[in-house]
Amino acid sequence: MINFNNTYASLPNSFYEQETPALFTNPQMIIFNHTLAKELGMNVENISDEELTKIFSGQKILEGSKPIALAYAGHQFGHFVPQLGDGRAHLLGETNGFDIQLKGSGATSFSRRGDGKSALGPVLREYIVSEAMHALGVPTTRALCALKSGETILRQDGPEPGGIFTRVASSHIRVGTFQYFAARDETDNLKTLIDYTIKRHYDELGDLETYKEKSLGLLKALIESQSDLVAHWSSLGFIHGVMNTDNFSLAGITIDYGPCAFMEEFHFNKVFSSIDRNERYSFFNQANIAKWNVLRLADCLLSFIDDDQKSAISIIENEIIDLFNKFDEKRMKAFAKKLGVTDYTSADNSLIMSFLEYLENESMDFTLSFRNLPKLFNDDLNDYKQTAQLDEFIQNWKRRVKSADHLDKINPIYIPRNHQVEKAIRLAYEDDFSHFHELIKVLSNPFKAQHQTDHFAQPAKKEERIYQTFCGT
Ligand code: AMP
Ligand code: MG
Secondary structure: OOOOEOOOOOOOHHHEEEOOOOOOOOOEEEEEOHHHHHHOOOOOOOOOHHHHHHHOOOOOOOOOOOOEEEOOOEEEOOEEEOOOOOOOEEEEEEEOOEEEEEEOEOOOOOOOOOOOEEEHHHHHHHHHHHHHHHHOOOOEOEEEEEEEEEEEEEEOOEEEEEEEEEEEEOOOOEHHHHHHHHHOOOHHHHHHHHHHHHHHHOHHHOOOOOHHHHHHHHHHHHHHHHHHHHHHHHHHOEEOOOOOHHHOEOOOOEOOOOOOEEOOEOOOOOOOEOOOOOOOOOOOOHHHHHHHHHHHHHHHHHHHHOOOHHHHHHHHHHHOHHHHHHHHHHHHHHHHHHHOOOOOOHHHHHHHHHHHHHHHHOOOEHHHHHHOHHHHHOOOOOOOOOOHHHHHHHHHHHHHOOOOHHHHHOOOOOOOOHHHHHHHHHHHOOOOOHHHHHHHHHHOOOOOOOOOOHHHHOOOOHHHOOOOEOOOO
């Protein structure tokens, strides 16, 4: 039994379009996440794989499910697009408060020129990376199911096998959802969205009465959750790649695994995405972009904050901008924790920066350089390039930190390295899913060194390196 309710579908009509997933005559199950299904309270024990395949390819719509495509707008790479929306996704409904959404399930009214489909590669990538993020403790959408759609679809490099992904999210409300209604001057819908968002994510704001209070409350809550999130990403070397406002969640979760990647050689301004030509979404710029995205939500709420735009802006300046230092503070705090500093103050910034600068100067692997810190602490320098900068760091570090023994619980050994993810996809295209399954297993336990899996911990060899990632949809 899978029970659905449809709180989003009970919102006014302009929030979504009712849509039916496309017909797929031969979808095939690759993986179903039974652990997650259990967490969601789904009872799928008595449902056969064949039946699950039908359900999660949109071929069988369960009683109570009302598939819809959500409306939203967004700033893409700084440029506003007043209508984006789910062009290749169907929200089946909610289970236990979580959205159950199919991706790659066919065209909708929001598809524009797209085919509404997804290639198998991005489906597998999202499955691997989102589940890895969850295991690493990062708030994220989850992966419930990945299927081969049974179709061949046309992409930039020619025909590719199609895939369908089931994404689970605490919601799909984005800054872009607010922008959709603000761009249309639909004040009542904005109010409805504010109330819905507070009800779904921010219980603590439930007693606020005026839309001024609610708007300010929401902005502050978003700063809190997104500054946590970006700090978490930073501490893992994660680069999202497309932090457009339509991919910026009001629930503070990581959403949309397109051209994302975990950095190997450390560089402050590292970029992977082929479409990010101006380093807008580079590793270290993510905190700035998050602030920019919060301000785009503020734009939408301005008229609730004060009738007079000037006063509204000055209220935002006084009440919101000051909080922006949380983005930088939490990020530094997260790095401090990785070095073993538990009582971070801004005086630690120079210690943190000196280590990161060393990593950048020597092109060191980000993940392993932190993972090997306990050895470094015990004077085993084998994993590090020995430079004067390193010596100086060690001296200052040992003055500040008394032990590095506990750091294995903070600094993971396994992250989804790009070449491993690409290998899983490459083999899957030859119908060999063994590497995909093995990778998922290793990444489900990222802090514990696992027997015979040392190669998963190693950075790409020169010939295996991936320099650019692509949206691939
Ligand atoms: P994303 O890059 O996944 O954030 O998507 C940005 C926008 O493009 C969203 O409105 C998507 O629904 C739309 N989109 C992406 N791929 C497709 C596709 N294959 N067909 C239709 N719309 C798409
Ligand atoms: Mg998106």
